[in-house]
Amino acid sequence: MASAQNLNAVRETMDVLLEISKLLNTGLDMESLSICVRLCEQGINPEALSSVIKELRKASDAFKASESSTN
Amino acid sequence: MAALDQKSPNVLLQSLCCRITGKSEADVAHQFQYAVRVIGSNYAPTIERDEFLVSEKIKKELLKQRREADAALFSELHRKLQTQGVLKHRWSVLYLLLSLCEDPRKPSSRVPGYGALFAQGLPRDAHSTPFYCARPQSLALGYADRAGSMHTSASLGTSGISSLGTYTLNGPTLTPPCLLPQTQAPGDSLRQQLGPRLAWTLPPSASPSATAPTSRTSLGPPGPAVRALHRPRREGDDGVAEVSEVALVRDILYVFQGIDGKFIKMCSPENGYKIDAKMPLSKSLRDISSRLAELGWLHNKVRKYTDARSLDRAFGLVGQSFCASLHQELKEYYRLLSVLHSQLQVEDDQGVNLGSESTLTLRRLLVWTYDPKIRLKTLAALVDYCQGPKGGELASAVHAYGKTGDPYMRALVQHILGLVSHPILNFLYGWIYDGELEDTYHEFFVASDPTVKTDRLWHDKYSLRKSMIPSFITMDQARKVLLIGKSINFLHQVCHDRTPPGKITPASKSTESPKDAAELITDLEGAFQGKIDAAYFETSKYLLDILNKNYLLLEHLQAMRRYLLLGQGDFIRHLMDLLKPELARPATTLYQHNLTGILETAVRATNAQFDSSEILKRLDVRLLEVSPGDTGWDVFSLDYHVDGPIATVFTRECMSCYLRVFNFLWRAKRMEYILTDIWKGQMCNAKLLKAMPELSGVLHQCHILASEMVHFIHQMQYYITFEVLECSWDELWNKVQQAQDLDHIIAAHEVFLDTIISRCLLDNNSRSLLNQLRAIFDQIIEFQNAQDTLYRSALEELQFRLQFEEKKQQREAEGEWGVTAAEEAEEKKRIQEFQETIPKMRSQLRILTHFYQGIVQQFLVLLMSSSDESLQFLSFRLDFNEHYKARDPRLRVSLGATRGRRSSNV
Numbered sequence: 005m006a007s008a009q010n011l012n013a014v015r016e017t018m019d020v021l022l023e024i025s026k027l028l029n030t031g032l033d034m035e036s037l038s039i040c041v042r043l044c045e046q047g048i049n050p051e052a053l054s055s056v057i058k059e060l061r062k063a064s065d066a067f068k069a070s071e072s073s074t075n
Numbered sequence: 076m077a078a079l080d081q082k083s084p085n086v087l088l089q090s091l092c093c094r095i096t097g098k099s100e101a102d103v104a105h106q107f108q109y110a111v112r113v114i115g116s117n118y119a120p121t122i123e124r125d126e127f128l129v130s131e132k133i134k135k136e137l138l139k140q141r142r143e144a145d146a147a148l149f150s151e152l153h154r155k156l157q158t159q160g161v162l163k164h165r166w167s168v169l170y171l172l173l174s175l176c177e178d179p180r181k182p183s184s185r186v187p188g189y190g191a192l193f194a195q196g197l198p199r200d201a202h203s204t205p206f207y208c209a210r211p212q213s214l215a216l217g218y219a220d221r222a223g224s225m226h227t228s229a230s231l232g233t234s235g236i237s238s239l240g241t242y243t244l245n246g247p248t249l250t251p252p253c254l255l256p257q258t259q260a261p262g263d264s265l266r267q268q269l270g271p272r273l274a275w276t277l278p279p280s281a282s283p284s285a286t287a288p289t290s291r292t293s294l295g296p297p298g299p300a301v302r303a304l305h306r307p308r309r310e311g312d313d314g315v316a317e318v319s320e321v322a323l324v325r326d327i328l329y330v331f332q333g334i335d336g337k338f339i340k341m342c343s344p345e346n347g348y349k350i351d352a353k354m355p356l357s358k359s360l361r362d363i364s365s366r367l368a369e370l371g372w373l374h375n376k377v378r379k380y381t382d383a384r385s386l387d388r389a390f391g392l393v394g395q396s397f398c399a400s401l402h403q404e405l406k407e408y409y410r411l412l413s414v415l416h417s418q419l420q421v422e423d424d425q426g427v428n429l430g431s432e433s434t435l436t437l438r439r440l441l442v443w444t445y446d447p448k449i450r451l452k453t454l455a456a457l458v459d460y461c462q463g464p465k466g467g468e469l470a471s472a473v474h475a476y477g478k479t480g481d482p483y484m485r486a487l488v489q490h491i492l493g494l495v496s497h498p499i500l501n502f503l504y505g506w507i508y509d510g511e512l513e514d515t516y517h518e519f520f521v522a523s524d525p526t527v528k529t530d531r532l533w534h535d536k537y538s539l540r541k542s543m544i545p546s547f548i549t550m551d552q553a554r555k556v557l558l559i560g561k562s563i564n565f566l567h568q569v570c571h572d573r574t575p576p577g578k579i580t581p582a583s584k585s586t587e588s589p590k591d592a593a594e595l596i597t598d599l600e601g602a603f604q605g606k607i608d609a610a611y612f613e614t615s616k617y618l619l620d621i622l623n624k625n626y627l628l629l630e631h632l633q634a635m636r637r638y639l640l641l642g643q644g645d646f647i648r649h650l651m652d653l654l655k656p657e658l659a660r661p662a663t664t665l666y667q668h669n670l671t672g673i674l675e676t677a678v679r680a681t682n683a684q685f686d687s688s689e690i691l692k693r694l695d696v697r698l699l700e701v702s703p704g705d706t707g708w709d710v711f712s713l714d715y716h717v718d719g720p721i722a723t724v725f726t727r728e729c730m731s732c733y734l735r736v737f738n739f740l741w742r743a744k745r746m747e748y749i750l751t752d753i754w755k756g757q758m759c760n761a762k763l764l765k766a767m768p769e770l771s772g773v774l775h776q777c778h779i780l781a782s783e784m785v786h787f788i789h790q791m792q793y794y795i796t797f798e799v800l801e802c803s804w805d806e807l808w809n810k811v812q813q814a815q816d817l818d819h820i821i822a823a824h825e826v827f828l829d830t831i832i833s834r835c836l837l838d839n840n841s842r843s844l845l846n847q848l849r850a851i852f853d854q855i856i857e858f859q860n861a862q863d864t865l866y867r868s869a870l871e872e873l874q875f876r877l878q879f880e881e882k883k884q885q886r887e888a889e890g891e892w893g894v895t896a897a898e899e900a901e902e903k904k905r906i907q908e909f910q911e912t913i914p915k916m917r918s919q920l921r922i923l924t925h926f927y928q929g930i931v932q933q934f935l936v937l938l939m940s941s942s943d944e945s946l947q948f949l950s951f952r953l954d955f956n957e958h959y960k961a962r963d964p965r966l967r968v969s970l971g972a973t974r975g976r977r978s979s980n981v
Binding site: 036 | 087088113116152168172173175177
């Protein structure tokens with residue numbers, strides 16, 4: 005299953021996707037991207053996923069802001 | 076990667092949470108739960124799983140951000156991705172990336188970040204499904220307020236501006252099939268068609284759908300208004316505050332009602348709506364506004380007219396109904412305006428963003444007001460055309476406008492015509508069924524002259540007002556209508572017949588509603604004509620029945636004939652016999668009551684006594700004006716009194732005609748009478764005077780002249796009696812029997828009288844003939860006198876001679892000399908004297924004869940050259956043996972020349 009070709013292709017795909025992601029300025033790093041890709045491959049609704057990610061970011065920002073303010 | 080694939084979503088999710096928030100797993104429990112919830116609830120995506128579409132969207136995004144190079148790069152990457160074929164749900168990934176995309180120019184805060192790019196999209200998502208294009212041109216308005224987003228549209232594509240520029244020049248070509256209100260499916264399909272083309276920006280092609288993508292970004296259905304809207308936007312600068320379309324729409328709505336708006340004002344010198352030239356308004360907007368402002372102008376026109384006319388009471392009922400119908404139309408128009416206004420209100424209330432189903436743009440207004448514009452145009456044209464007239468003229472004017480091929484206009488004009496003609500028809504029905512005319516504003520085509528008294532009611536009181544006859548009522552119908560009403564009034568006032576009109580015509584009453592009127596107008600040939608005809612027949616028949624039964628019209632007509640036109644021969648003869656000694660006296664000694672007494676005697680003695688008393692009591696003697704030197708013959712005349720309804724037929728003019736004819740006939744009769752006497756005398760005395768042979772020459776002359784005269788008079792009498800009187804009378808009687816109404820009788824009667832007068836040489840043309848005839852009559856009288864003197868002297872002489880003879884015989888019987896010398900000498904002398912008078916008499920007679928013949932010849936010449944055929948025939952009869960022709964070369968020429976030809980060249 006995991007042939008060298010396959011692995012190569014996958015890596016290439018991921019590179020491409022990372023490029024695209026950078027183009028689109030999504031703010032996703034490689035790992036997050038790979039997780040997202042995996043989730044999407046499994047059939048998760050991308051809309052929902054994106055909203056989740058946005059929510060998480062918002063939360064983290066807020067957290068960071070509160071942290072910085074308290075600090 | 077393979078190992079990763081096998082992890083469950085939850086695990087992945089958790090790790091994602093940790094990764095993004097940068098915290099440990101324990102801390103993200105809350106977020107994790109939230110995430111799980113969200114994911115779980117929205118498991119199935121609601122969007123189209125179209126990778127291509129998504130990639131297009133991405134490209135668009137990039138282009139929107141003016142990153143064309145990046146867009147190209149993305150295309151490359153995407154292609155590579157496709158070739159690799161590792162991912163199964165590429166679209167999903169791409170969509171995810173797209174949705175996480177951020178515009179680097181936007182402020183960093185993420186929350187507004189949502190709104191920046193996807194503001195249009197998000198509310199739609201909030202509704203139901205994305206890409207739902209139920210919200211059309213709200214976008215246009217949205218653009219108006221968002222100066223920032225304007226250049227997004229402007230920046231569309233490298234060739235975007237220029238290509239769109241060409242579109243502005245070309246103008247909207249085809250309107251896309253789906254206008255408003257939009258439904259989802261067509262929009263979606265259209266979108267899908269258009270989506271791919273976006274990639275290659277906008278090649279400058281004329282295909283209209285290509286322009287749609289400009290609006291596609293705005294997510295509305297590709298309405299032409301948006302296209303139009305983009306045009307002005309292009310020309311304007313971003314920063315200048317252009318007059319927004321909303322404001323213009325508001326203004327236009329005011330203009331529709333005739334009120335000046337902020338930008339569009341009424342410019343009176345040019346009588347039009349003008350947009351303030353200083354306003355920063357694009358040309359196309361200006362054009363559209365001008366076109367829409369026309370509606371306001373039309374409305375003003377119609378409104379002004381109705382306002383002015385409604386107040387004018389003298390405009391009459393027809394005019395009022397016209398104004399009412401115009402008002403009705405305007406009300407419909409106002410209803411439309413209120414609908415439009417409410418639309419605008421709704422938009423204001425709900426805010427620009429949301430907007431309702433359909434918002435107002437100038438284009439939409441154009442489409443919606445197209446039908447009302449046609450209507451208003453027709454109304455304004457009618458108003459123009461009907462500026463002056465009123466009453467029937469107004470109806471004619473409106474009817475003239477109905478002659479158009481456009482069914483819409485025709486229906487409108489018919490409707491107005493129905494309303495307008497309703498009062499006219501009311502008048503009509505009141506008139507023909509009741510004889511009532513309540514027309515204060517002089518709108519009906521029957522006019523009544525209040526100054527006319529009842530005796531002239533039939534002839535003068537009612538007339539047709541030709542200008543007020545509507546053009547859909549023919550002249551014939553109008554005349555019939557006049558006649559019917561006249562008859563009813565005549566019956567009421569002159570005949571004092573008060574039968575209610577319902578009995579006369581069992582017809583329906585007047586139209587109850589304008590709808591009946593409208594139906595009647597459309598069926599003018601059939602129902603309307605039928606109504607009028609029925610009323611006409613019934614009323615006229617009734618009138619004639621009344622006249623004949625109650626007022627004995629026909630009897631009177633016959634009585635006229637018998638007495639005034641000398642129809643009753645024995646009566647006239649007897650009358651003349653009785654009157655002869657009276658009338659020989661000078662006119663001044665005559666008394667009317669004497670003559671009346673004689674008349675009565677004559678009536679009683681002849682068949683005239685069997686006439687009804689009604690007639691006899693009208694018969695009377697009339698003495699004409701006495702001129703000096705007149706004998707009774709010149710002033711005597713019969714008379715026939717008429718009154719009441721009969722006076723309508725036997726008007727005063729008619730009676731004077733009758734009297735003239737009577738005069739003429741009486742004279743002619745008198746000539747006949749005289750000649751009869753002469754002949755009588757001749758017959759009686761001929762034998763007696765045989766004893767005086769010297770008189771035979773004279774007597775012979777007398778006889779000849781007398782027979783000439785007799786012949787002449789006979790022919791004249793024949794002509795008068797048979798050719799003139801009898802023929803005309805026959806015609807008259809036929810016509811009267813067949814007459815359908817009183818007008819026919821009156822007309823026939825007048826024709827009769829005219830014929831008689833012209834044939835009896837009493838009219839103006841035949842004055843010379845008449846003079847000749849009079850001269851002939853005078854000659855006859857002279858002859859009579861001459862003959863009388865002749866006979867008298869002859870008889871005297873005879874008497875003397877007889878006496879002489881007697882004496883002689885007596886003396887001889889006594890034994891004396893029969894005749895003494897002295898007596899004989901005396902006798903001889905007397906005879907000599909007598910015989911000397913004979914040549915005198917002879918010459919006198921000769922002169923008389925010559926004179927008489929000259930006059931007759933002239934008369935014949937005139938007859939020959941007259942244009943009346945019967946007179947020409949008379950001349951043939953008078954000169955049947957060409958006796959006169961031989962004498963008069965003129966006659967020879969004229970007779971030969973004109974025989975068989977009609978000319979007056981002599």
